[in-house]
Amino acid sequence: VPHDQTLFEERHLCYISPLGKGNFGCVELCRYDPLGDNTGELVAVKKLQHNKGSNLEDFQKEVKMLSVLHCDYIVKYRGVCYSMGRLSMSLVMEYLPYGSLNGYVWTNRHNITTRRMLLFSSQICKGMEYLQTQRYVHRDLAARNILVANELLVKIADFGLTKVLPFDKEYYRLSQPGQSPLFWLAPECLNENKFSHKSDVWSFGIVLHELFSYCDNSINPKRLCLQEIGENVQGTSLSMHLANMLASNWRLPAPPRCPLQVYSLMKDCWTYDFDKRPSFSDLSKKVENMIQDDR
Numbered sequence: 001v002p003h004d005q006t007l008f009e010e011r012h013l014c015y016i017s018p019l020g021k022g023n024f025g026c027v028e029l030c031r032y033d034p035l036g037d038n039t040g041e042l043v044a045v046k047k048l049q050h051n052k053g054s055n056l057e058d059f060q061k062e063v064k065m066l067s068v069l070h071c072d073y074i075v076k077y078r079g080v081c082y083s084m085g086r087l088s089m090s091l092v093m094e095y096l097p098y099g100s101l102n103g104y105v106w107t108n109r110h111n112i113t114t115r116r117m118l119l120f121s122s123q124i125c126k127g128m129e130y131l132q133t134q135r136y137v138h139r140d141l142a143a144r145n146i147l148v149a150n151e152l153l154v155k156i157a158d159f160g161l162t163k164v165l166p167f168d169k170e171y172y173r174l175s176q177p178g179q180s181p182l183f184w185l186a187p188e189c190l191n192e193n194k195f196s197h198k199s200d201v202w203s204f205g206i207v208l209h210e211l212f213s214y215c216d217n218s219i220n221p222k223r224l225c226l227q228e229i230g231e232n233v234q235g236t237s238l239s240m241h242l243a244n245m246l247a248s249n250w251r252l253p254a255p256p257r258c259p260l261q262v263y264s265l266m267k268d269c270w271t272y273d274f275d276k277r278p279s280f281s282d283l284s285k286k287v288e289n290m291i292q293d294d295r
């Protein structure tokens with residue numbers, strides 16, 4: 001085991017409750033309690049599904065990717081826990097007590113200000129800016145994959161679909177359509193399975209829409225797109241319908257009472273031509289300016 005990985009001994013990892021099912025496995029809340037007196041820290045432990053060969057490899061890649069990320073706006077990797085000899089491993093991450101952003105925003109929708117939403121948005125941009133410096137493309141940026149550390153801090157999580165850009169290309173082409181949820185995907189992902197920092201920018205625009213819709217499921221991106229497609233989805237696949245709508249310049253409508261400049265920022269992220277979309281550093285600056293103006 002590389003010496004830099006923090007090793008958690010299985011016998012001190014005490015299961016508390018399930019947190020949810022992510023890409024590649026389930027995540028559980030545990031207390032790492034080597035003293036056995038309940039004073040140990042709470043951690044989120046992502047167990048690898050029964051080790052199907054490829055999954056173990058992919059899982060080890062996810063562990064490796066997460067272990068080198070050091071950013072205030074990205075969920076912290078704590079280490080690994082081996083069990084059954086070396087046959088099974090788990091990824092140990094910091095536990096964020098306020099849960100995922102979509103649940104938090106909906107639950108607190110009556111007392112979250114525009115200002116706090118803009119603060120969360122700028123933190124997501126900064127986390128994505130950092131990922132870009134590591135040439136990581138997240139591919140699954142969505143409010144459900146952002147965690148809330150406290151009332152004033154959110155972090156990007158769930159790197160199960162993340163890819164590292166090759167040294168010589170600014171995009172990653174998937175061999176076949178991946179499992180990213182369609183309604184968060186840029187046109188070039190739907191049409192050519194091409195993923196890049198600019199397709200993550202498109203998804204960030206969808207996250208802005210989720211946030212400023214207070215993560216109200218009745219107007220979530222999937223619901224609004226399916227409404228537009230109409231119930232009679234025959235033959236042509238859903239992704240083709242969606243790609244056609246985007247090509248004819250349909251976009252998600254402004255959320256109710258959404259500040260105009262926030263909606264216009266979403267539209268910038270949804271520029272059809274990925275080269276013309278803003279970068280995460282452009283977006284960070286624009287959001288920071290909005291926070292200043294919002295005083």
Ligand SMILES: CC(C)(Nc1nc(-c2c[nH]c3ncc(Cl)cc23)ncc1F)C(=O)NCC(F)(F)F
Pocket residue numbers: 019020021022023026027028044075093094095096097098099100144145146147156157158
């Ligand atoms: C699959 C899993 C467990 N789902 C959930 N995690 C947490 C949850 C709550 N606190 C957490 N602290 C750390 C981690 Cl890794 C997850 C949680 N809360 C609710 C979830 F559905 C997850 O990983 N979701 C992606 C994430 F939200 F993390 F972006």
